[in-house]
Amino acid sequence: MATAIRDIPSAPTVSPRATAARLRARRRAHNRRTAVVTAVLAVFLLGFTTASVLLGGVAHIAAADVLPAALGLRTGLADYLIFQLRMPRALAALLSGALFGLAGALYQRIVRNPLATPDIVGISAGAGAGAATVLLLAPAAFTSGPPLAALAGAFTLLGAVYALSHRGGVDTYRLVLVGIGLSAVCTAYTNYLFTIADQNDLAVVMRWLIGSTNGADWQGVRTLALGLAGCLVCTALLYRPLSGMALGDQLATGLGTRVRPARAAALLVGAAAAALATSVVGPIGFVSLISGPIAGRLVGGERALALAPLVGAVLVVGADVLAQNAPLISPVPTGVLTALLGAPYFVWLILRRRHGAVS
């Protein structure tokens, strides 16, 4: 017996050096994959953005006029269309998509449920209600009011949803249900404002119901760019605590992460990201829901959070190009297309997902 045992080949002794080498190799492979995916997404983003500027919407500019105008060499109609209409629009789509993607990925990470994104939890509806209030009832504050009002609406709703779904801990599904309820009342309110709106304001206000990049201007692009920069910096600061929290609250606390402040900060950053994007382009539906899982499928694990904004940007700019140029249906609000894309995925998600699983 004893010899028999000795004959069994012993488990391969793993030298620490070999383990480290294997881990390094895996990390390198992961890095390579991340780099390739990022590069491909960046190419898509560049392509869609260029297409958005070159193709534009209804008005067609001769191709010969586009390039000089884009380089600022010619003035006139082409110049106006490129610089005042198409470029802000394309950039607003890009930046808002990134913000939605970031917000969704943050929420999915914190609540550990792919369903708990800002639009499902009702933050987009709150932001839309805030922005619509200022636009329709206090048009004097038009220039700088909507983003601030959207932030206020989003934070109010976040607080209300969190407080109302808190009952000896926050259950994800209760959070989602309360969010659905509160967003119903916000949507009803926005709808009401919409019916008393002046016919001339309708095109502007419509964005707060469906989500559209139509009519985005440089002011909005500036807001979005500053917001995205701020939110990305905050996310970078939160990256380490969030990684710790992936191990579970207790272990993270043991490792020295201050879990509660980190979670609260992440919730606020996510709400701010969703609110800023909503304040400029309206609630473009389901982008925050699908960006995180797509990023997770592409690179997996920790890095999904960093990649989600890029995925969101590609989605919204792509949807925007389609919304302007697709045959038969264009022009439509961008949010219509993202909802048509995202809602079936949402259904698939609730059909496929095992209860309690962490995505």
Next chain:
Amino acid sequence: MTTTSPPVATSPPPARTRFSRGAACMVLAAVAVAATLIASIGLGSRHISPLDIVHILLHPNGDLYNSHVLWTERIPRTFLGLLVGAALGASGLIMQALTMNPLSEPGLLGIEQGAALAVVVGILYLGVTDLQGYFWMALTGAALSAVLVYLIGTRTNTGSSTIGLILAGVALAAVMSSLITLMVVRDDAAYAHLRFWSVGQLTGRAAVLDDVLPFAAAGLLLALPLGRTLNVLSLGDETARGLGVPVERARLAAAAVAVLLCAAATAATGPVAFVGLVAPHCARMLAGPDHRWSLPLSMALGAVLLTGADTAGRLVIDHGEIQVGVMTAAVGTPFFVWLARRRNLVRV
């Protein structure tokens, strides 16, 4: 498992008590309906003194402006509100009983969006222009989306069909409202019409009353005898089968009545959320778990809720009014949140 009603087995009160309690509730409900009726006819953004109103009611005279307002707008509108509210209340109660789901509600489950989608398809592609046509389109759309939501909602893995149904409803409502936008966004006339339809209101719908009446009345009459069936079904399929009830057929019949009521209501006023949620719960709280009492009570409470909300919406602001759909959302949301917070609802 969440049950819509407290278990019937636990200490059933004596039959006579139940009867008198149910009867007392019905009397109170009848008083409330009468009070709402009077308030809705008597109050509005245009002030008409009570004496004038009595005079106008006794001596209809189309020439006077006040009389015109009363007979062509306020009175039909009031009856439409009562009818639609009763239909929504009954529809909500039947749906909740059938799905054993306290959050089932025509508006939340996306059924009203399905009706709206069908109406838009009818307007744009089938040349439907009259209200009868709208009604049949809404009925078809409501039935199709009810089946779809039910199929998806009961197959979810969310751990509870209660939440699965709601999530499926929200997702389908998003898809359907996108499709609606896709179709109407370039058609200004259709859009202008839909913008007001999609809020849910009774303003200017007085003409619809005649068209909806037969369908809603038929639905309500068909619903009234369902109380016993619902009682048996709520004992569970096995028990019901043991009692000799053809379960599948009974379910199908009750569901058909619920969809008919919901479609009639939606075709008349556009989507009005939360009436079908609040009225049945209040009815059960008042009358207890017996559906023979809670069903008519739910109709009465739905009528009071919708007409009351409409009347209040006319009075809160000076010029113009707040649509009834907005008012019911404001009333219904706290109720929904309260239900969602109940511990036994969310099974973890």
